[in-house]
Amino acid sequence: MNGRSYAVPVPKGYRVGLWEVREPLASGAFGSVYAARRVDDGGETEAGAAEETAADGGAGPLPRHAALKFLPTGTRTPRQLHHLRELAHREQELLKRLRSPRLIRMYEALTVDDPQHPELDGATVLVLERAEGSLAALLDRSATPESGPALLAQICEGLHQLHHAGWVHGDLKPANVLLMKDGSARLADFNLAAEMEGTHAYAPAFSTPDYTPPELLWSEISERGQQIRPTADIWAFGVLAHLVLTGAFPLPGGTTEARCDAAVRYARGAEELRLSSGLPPDWREIITGCLASTHEERAARYPDTASLLRRVEQVAGTTRSPRLPRLRPRRWLRPALATGLAAAVLALAATVTYAMRDDGPTYGYHRCPFRSVCFFSEEFGMGEMCSWKGDDADWLSGEETCMWTRDRPVKSIFNNGDESMGLAGVAYYRGRDFTPVGEDITRKNSRNRTGCTAQRAQGNLTGTYAPLSHRWIEHCGDGASD
Amino acid sequence: MYSVIVVPPRGTGSDDQIRLSAGERLAFGRSETGNGLAIAHEGVSRIAGEITAHRAFWILSNLSQGQTYVVENPEGAGEHIKVAPGRLDAPVSFEFSRVVLPAAGELLSFDVWAPRHTYRSATRPGLSGATTAQAFSLDRTKRYFAVLAALCEPRLRGAPHAPPPTVDQLVERLRHTWPAANRSSVYWNIDYLAVKLRLRPAPETAEPGPRLYGKKESLVSLALRFDLVREDDLVVLAAVPSEVAR
Numbered sequence: 001m002n003g004r005s006y007a008v009p010v011p012k013g014y015r016v017g018l019w020e021v022r023e024p025l026a027s028g029a030f031g032s033v034y035a036a037r038r039v040d041d042g043g044e045t046e047a048g049a050a051e052e053t054a055a056d057g058g059a060g061p062l063p064r065h066a067a068l069k070f071l072p073t074g075t076r077t078p079r080q081l082h083h084l085r086e087l088a089h090r091e092q093e094l095l096k097r098l099r100s101p102r103l104i105r106m107y108e109a110l111t112v113d114d115p116q117h118p119e120l121d122g123a124t125v126l127v128l129e130r131a132e133g134s135l136a137a138l139l140d141r142s143a144t145p146e147s148g149p150a151l152l153a154q155i156c157e158g159l160h161q162l163h164h165a166g167w168v169h170g171d172l173k174p175a176n177v178l179l180m181k182d183g184s185a186r187l188a189d190f191n192l193a194a195e196m197e198g199t200h201a202y203a204p205a206f207s208t209p210d211y212t213p214p215e216l217l218w219s220e221i222s223e224r225g226q227q228i229r230p231t232a233d234i235w236a237f238g239v240l241a242h243l244v245l246t247g248a249f250p251l252p253g254g255t256t257e258a259r260c261d262a263a264v265r266y267a268r269g270a271e272e273l274r275l276s277s278g279l280p281p282d283w284r285e286i287i288t289g290c291l292a293s294t295h296e297e298r299a300a301r302y303p304d305t306a307s308l309l310r311r312v313e314q315v316a317g318t319t320r321s322p323r324l325p326r327l328r329p330r331r332w333l334r335p336a337l338a339t340g341l342a343a344a345v346l347a348l349a350a351t352v353t354y355a356m357r358d359d360g361p362t363y364g365y366h367r368c369p370f371r372s373v374c375f376f377s378e379e380f381g382m383g384e385m386c387s388w389k390g391d392d393a394d395w396l397s398g399e400e401t402c403m404w405t406r407d408r409p410v411k412s413i414f415n416n417g418d419e420s421m422g423l424a425g426v427a428y429y430r431g432r433d434f435t436p437v438g439e440d441i442t443r444k445n446s447r448n449r450t451g452c453t454a455q456r457a458q459g460n461l462t463g464t465y466a467p468l469s470h471r472w473i474e475h476c477g478d479g480a481s482d
Numbered sequence: 483m484y485s486v487i488v489v490p491p492r493g494t495g496s497d498d499q500i501r502l503s504a505g506e507r508l509a510f511g512r513s514e515t516g517n518g519l520a521i522a523h524e525g526v527s528r529i530a531g532e533i534t535a536h537r538a539f540w541i542l543s544n545l546s547q548g549q550t551y552v553v554e555n556p557e558g559a560g561e562h563i564k565v566a567p568g569r570l571d572a573p574v575s576f577e578f579s580r581v582v583l584p585a586a587g588e589l590l591s592f593d594v595w596a597p598r599h600t601y602r603s604a605t606r607p608g609l610s611g612a613t614t615a616q617a618f619s620l621d622r623t624k625r626y627f628a629v630l631a632a633l634c635e636p637r638l639r640g641a642p643h644a645p646p647p648t649v650d651q652l653v654e655r656l657r658h659t660w661p662a663a664n665r666s667s668v669y670w671n672i673d674y675l676a677v678k679l680r681l682r683p684a685p686e687t688a689e690p691g692p693r694l695y696g697k698k699e700s701l702v703s704l705a706l707r708f709d710l711v712r713e714d715d716l717v718v719l720a721a722v723p724s725e726v727a728r
Contacts, residue, residue: 218680221704223707257538258537260537261538264505265503265505268503268504270505
């Protein structure tokens with residue numbers, strides 16, 4: 001933004017965990033990537049002690065060489081790099097949870113603990129699979145590489161894997177496609193990736209304009225960020241395919257601004273899409289579908305990324321990729337994590353912090369984080385869960401929301417607090433701002449609340465209402481629960 | 483997807499802002515033909531001119547017989563451009579503009595905003611490919627930025643739950659650097675910021691309640707979440723010594 005660079009200078013030979021930093025590989029909008037090699041001396045590291053945050057048991061053996069991505073999340077500049085922390089968190093979260101052959105692999109995530117180097121102290125370091133280069137670098141050498149169609153099929157496969165798992169990339173472009181030693185492509189740079197919540201995901205308000213669909217160019221932005229859908233990646237894929245196959249952007253113009261302008265005119269219907277005449281007919285059909293001017297048309301053309309992938313693989317003449325197992329069975333599979341992630345991302349200037357668990361339980365009361373209160377959409381702690389560490393005056397808006405309660409009642413609750421909090425009960429109300437609504441106003445308990453649950457109490461709720469606000473109180477009064 | 487907003491003059495019956503997308507044209511003049519902007523005054527030509535949104539800026543054609551139009555930058559300390567009669571497609575580079583038309587001894591005016599002016603960082607060496615850019619671009623020299631900084635100030639100064647300042651507090655805070663600040667100009671800037679940052683109206687705005695409070699609150703959340711204003715930006719609120727000590 002406005003000339004501020006987030007490049008992180010790291011001296012050669014610097015040690016982070018088991019890794020020794022070598023030469024710089026790239027510097028992007030949000031951080032810097034360095035080559036690194038593993039040092040297995042087992043001894044004390046002099047500088048750059050690090051604490052591991054990934055806690056990922058399934059990472060397997062570490063390779064000898066890796067790429068370290070430094071994200072400047074340090075505390076040297078308090079309250080200043082909030083969004084960078086969020087972006088670092090997004091990437092780390094996605095890589096921790098998704099492992100697919102066409103997505104770059106993360107081995108571990110570290111946090112630099114080095115007060116001697118305040119500019120590095122607190123930085124997030126993602127230890128990633130080492131790639132040979134990027135598609136952008138390949139296109140610099142050869143505008144229309146011979147391997148183009150095969151690479152496009154692999155990129156599309158990566159998108160499919162991502163979408164299939166319920167994520168949107170949000171920043172697909174040549175610089176974010178990495179090429180491995182064997183020449184295969186993998187998607188990387190998930191700082192803008194967002195997990196789907198129903199039909200939308202909320203992405204940070206960043207984009208690369210040349211790859212941004214017209215409906216997002218100047219779209220409205222809410223406090224949660226920008227709403228994006230998988231069709232945004234489909235548009236970006238269309239732009240990228242045109243670039244790889246013809247060496248030029250699909251929309252006319254000598255500058256990014258001119259091309260965005262052309263995209264807007266095209267979306268308004270004021271101008272037709274004129275793709276390069278050098279495009280083979282099959283690819284022209286694919287790219288025309290990807291570059292349909294609205295989300296609806298793109299969604300109609302390719303109802304899911306699998307249908308696009310089938311067509312791309314057909315045209316590229318590559319073998320069909322295997323059918324993916326269902327990764328995201330039902331909406332309730334990881335709601336605890338999803339809610340936690342969204343809330344952590346949104347916990348702007350709030351005292352709440354969310355415990356992130358890599359492989360916690362996905363159902364039942366026990367997924368409720370310690371020192372939190374959790375509300376569930378089904379009895380016995382099943383179904384979707386919303387959890388809070390603090391109070392919330394409005395569940396349906398503000399920095400933390402619990403959107404399923406808009407049309408579904410809360411069926412069970414767990415107050416997973418402990419003595420250290422000094423507040424033993426959680427009172428909940430049917431109105432915003434801890435106010436009663438409807439029959440609660442004349443409720444006999446004279447406290448005008450819908451209910452109150454004492455510390456460590458859990459149980460099912462009767463009735464078919466959803467509270468709209470809750471707060472921690474000293475105690476519920478008579479009885480453990482009402 | 484609009485890039486230019488035309489604000490009709492007050493008292494012309496149309497209070498609706500007209501939003502133009504890139505390539506769209508808007509004629510203005512005395513006659514009310516089509517979707518143009520009608521300026522009902524005898525001294526204005528029937529078809530006085532035309533505004534075309536072009537990328538993030540706009541171009542003005544003066545279609546009058548003999549009147550020179552002036553486009554002022556209201557925040558630009560007298561900065562203006564003149565568009566001679568018959569001149570077509572004169573580019574206007576101001577974010578805020580007031581188009582002044584002389585008409586039989588009177589001066590009529592309407593405003594045009596170009597909230598999509600883009601600012602991008604210079605290309606950094608060693609970086610191939612297109613840069614990921616933030617969706618917002620704010621001009622730090624504009625008054626709206628000072629208003630946004632003043633809105634965010636309590637939280638940036640270390641009170642994370644502080645409510646945003648009231649409009650009166652904002653006027654007071656901004657007075658050092660902007661002596662003419664008043665309630666309505668501050669309100670105007672808050673509204674403009676909501677347009678500029680493309681703030682999605684909060685779902686609860688339909689309900690009774692302090693609406694402006696919600697807007698200020700949303701602006702602060704958005705600005706802090708995306709680091710649009712940081713602690714070091716608060717210098718825009720610092721008083722500039724008006725006199726040099728001799």
